Amino acid sequence: MRMLLSPVSIIKVPYIRKVFAAMFAVTLVLPATVKAEEDPEKSSASWGVGIGAKSSQKAYTGIDRENEALPLIQFENQYIRLFGPNVALKLPGFEVNEANKIDFSLIGKYDSSGYEDNDADILEGMSDRKSSFWAGAKVEWQNDLADVSLEWVHDISGHSKGQSVSLGLERTWQINEYVMLTPRFAATWQDSKYVDYYFGVRKSEVLANRGFYEGKSGINTEVGLRGIYKFDNHHSVFADAEVTQLSSEIKDSPLVDRSTQNNLTFGYVYRF
Structure with missing residues (x-):
């Protein structure tokens, strides 16, 4: 895994931003240059609004x-998909056959991983860690068995300067x-930049009950269930x-004193 990811880790942030600026420009031009498939579901737009509640344990x-x-705001057409804090600009995909389809997109999201020093006693005297906006790219393979996705995102807010790569698997019944x-x-x-920013302890933040810690890269695993x-x-409702x-x-x-963290989200959506 590290050998595969090492080229990504050395890309400079200014270069990444230039690449994404160019990619977004290309995406905005696509509607004028790519003919949409004759599919009413893809060519029409859908709207939705609602309210949700989220409960998180860090x-x-x-x-x-x-x-x-x-x-909650939901919007989708053949070029863009928006739901809550996540947005995707759709790039042209292709069908291998009737049962296999591959989609590409540029994505943006908001990550609320930040904290303030008064959120817990262990954080007292720590510099605040800010939540961030992330942007990147995603490829999704839809097939008869499951939907497989590979996603890369980078902290474009510049707070952690970190990046992450996710491999996901899901199926809807x-x-x-x-x-x-x-x-x-x-x-x-x-x-390591992400882990060190949110879970590291700087030398200026060391106390008797909080030793110096420099974060290193690692892999989290997640299981989830969504019902609608x-x-x-x-x-x-969902x-x-x-x-x-x-x-x-x-x-x-x-x-940290636990090995897991969890989120529960509930909501109601009205679709026009």
Whole structure:
């Protein structure tokens, strides 16, 4: 894994930003140069609005569970997909055959991994770590067995200057006309800059109960389950639960006293 990722790790941030600026420009031109497939579902746009609630338990010692309300906006056409804090600009894909399709996209997301020094006693006196905006690229392979995805993102906010690579697997079952269930699994490699920023302890932050720690790259694993109940074509509710098994490089941090963290999300969406 490290040998495969090492070329990515040496790319300079200014170069990455120039590449993404060019890629986004190309994507904005695509609608005028690429003819859409004659598929009504792909050529039409869908809108949705709603409200959600998220409950998160981070791994820091003594930190309280965080609960927050989330306004939800959903939009999708053949060029863009938006839901909550995630956006994807769709690039041209192709079909290998009727059962195998490969899609490419440029993605952006907001990651709320940051903390303030008053969030827990173990963090008192630490410099605040800020949440970040991330951007990158994603490829998805849809087939009869499952949907497989490979994603690379970089912290474009410049806070951690980190990057990560995720390999995901999920499948959706249509239980009946009302209920859909989607279990998923993912393995995510996070580089040393990311781990050190959020779980490291700088020399200026060392205390008797908090030793110096320099984070190293590691791999987290995640399992999750999403369920959707559609009352009709307009009204639906959803629930999503996920548990992340943290890498040993994170668990070794003096700021952490648990091996997992988890998120629960609930919401209602009205589709126009």
